Amino acid sequence: MAKRGVSIYDIAQLAGVSTATVSNVLNEKGSYSAKTRDLVLRIAHEQGYVANFAAKSLREASTKTIALLTPDVSNDFFSTLVLRVESLLHESGYTSYICNTGSDAEREERYVRDLVSKQVDGLVYIGGRTHEPPSIAVDLPVVHIDHRGTIDMRRETYVENDIHAMGYDMTQNLIDHGCTRVALASVSATVYHRGDQDQVAGYLRCLEDHGMPLDENLVLKGPHQQSSLVEAAQLVRDCLDAGHAFDGVVALGDRVALGVVNALKERGVAVGRDVRVIGMDDSIYSRVSTPAISTVRRNTAALAERGAQAMLAMLGDDKDVEAHVLVPHEIVERATTLG
């Protein structure tokens, strides 16, 4: 199944010109007569000529290839980002490698080695890098979209939402709806620590700004092992069983929110009236729930667009690329806060 295709040399022979001329015509560079151009183009087409990118890359030290590294493409949010980033890069002539690191430092390290070897022109981390800094020095443009970890000092671009503000705004929204005892529900794996911490900080800050004292009993946190849906529901049951009352829940994630809603319904609470709930991500979970869950949309389109833009800018040796891009989020009100 080896492919020994038509080369620029073959075209040159058939057209009775040199490879230099063929190259010029094909790349619309240099100068050549209209006659030779037509001839070359016709022959190239007849022969089904396709440029050999390996040769081109070798010569130009650029592969027109970008690597997309993500912890898990099968995750709804990440895969949407992957889709959009890939599309945008493709419009500019770049092909994308897809690399599932599975949040595994070793795997990621091996990937990066391979990618450097394969001469990728840039790296786009979607959803965070596992370990930092990577032990292998990478002298490439790097963009992080929705990075969920500590940000390091390297010359890289970060595109993300203002996580702190999201936590703040979610809390504010509930307070605006009249909630006075706002709980927080979070189920998270250790990997994604920074995001959660920032959101919690936003929550705390908002309470503080409203002079509401923090009730530790209303901070429902649990580890993420199996299903955050199930785990979140249990957190709520435990809280209610312990006799702690609340009239609002800031859930860090729609799955968590759905778990919360389910547990509340189970206990006969009128979700949206007695207790208002707001989730995060505007994922399918918030939409299939009854009542539909209010949530925070992270604006995937903008995240992807700004990320791709940043990468293309860096690729184009643009000097003034922002190092940190914040994409605005948006609160989507549904039944769990509107009642």
Place this chain on the structure above:
Amino acid sequence: MAKRGVSIYDIAQLAGVSTATVSNVLNEKGSYSAKTRDLVLRIAHEQGYVANFAAKSLREASTKTIALLTPDVSNDFFSTLVLRVESLLHESGYTSYICNTGSDAEREERYVRDLVSKQVDGLVYIGGRTHEPPSIAVDLPVVHIDHRGTIDMRRETYVENDIHAMGYDMTQNLIDHGCTRVALASVSATVYHRGDQDQVAGYLRCLEDHGMPLDENLVLKGPHQQSSLVEAAQLVRDCLDAGHAFDGVVALGDRVALGVVNALKERGVAVGRDVRVIGMDDSIYSRVSTPAISTVRRNTAALAERGAQAMLAMLGDDKDVEAHVLVPHEIVERATTLG
């Protein structure tokens, strides 16, 4: 940001040997003394040498790269397949390109051209090819996973579920549960015609095998424009309004099934008792529903595994690669059929 890295020539110089020897050591080919090996290896490591794949590819006419083409990675089912296929190929040293064709023939065509130019070693279509056969001749191993279109005559491998059997088994399941008037609900875009047709055929065949006459009024079909969930619900309402009775529904897709369940609940029907419903895909939709929807699991893991295997086999010039692999499905019983 250009990378002018360490080359094999640099290593040769520093080690005081020839490039041939360095190449041999690095690839564990040919023969060399333990002493030179250690020396070369040490220097290569010190210099942070990374092989230039473009050069290697040019020389070997193989890029160790596979393209994954899918209509939409942000689709749950496809992205899971992409994830798994990528992982398996990566284990065998292949890197994967991700290509979102968006079910657009022109885009796909451009992709394939690019990919051939980039010298990919193989093509894996996930979820079907848009147009067939592609106008550009591809002399490459091609694997289709869950192909949703007509199968053509080329030397390619198809890995998929037995769609006809799925339709049959879903129907059989409802009949086993005592249903006597089994409806069919389908909302589909024209692109994915073959799959649906085969399933419908399975449904019809099963009815026939049980001597049940087909009632055209119970075949609820609608075009897919916006949300299949909403559209399916409307089909059910219309059917009920027209006074047609049924006690079972074979829904071609979990989203469709969810729409059906919602419409039935709305009309006060006891889903799982009065009317049993079975969906397809074992997606999130079937799991978040109340009652939980019985469904058919397509076995993503096996689809991906067999697909990757087939590709690797073709890559390895394996002569006896099956042209058509059928992956068994599995019925998952939940509340909508168990009552």
Place this chain on the structure above:
DNA sequence: TTGAAAGCGATACCAC
């Protein structure tokens, strides 16, 4: 306007 030729980095054949 056109062409000869060097070179990108790695491999592999064939001498030594």
Place this chain on the structure above:
DNA sequence: GTGGTATCGCTTTCAA
């Protein structure tokens, strides 16, 4: 066991 060198396909400089 080791090294010289042609070669993969393309771009690019410099001359003609």
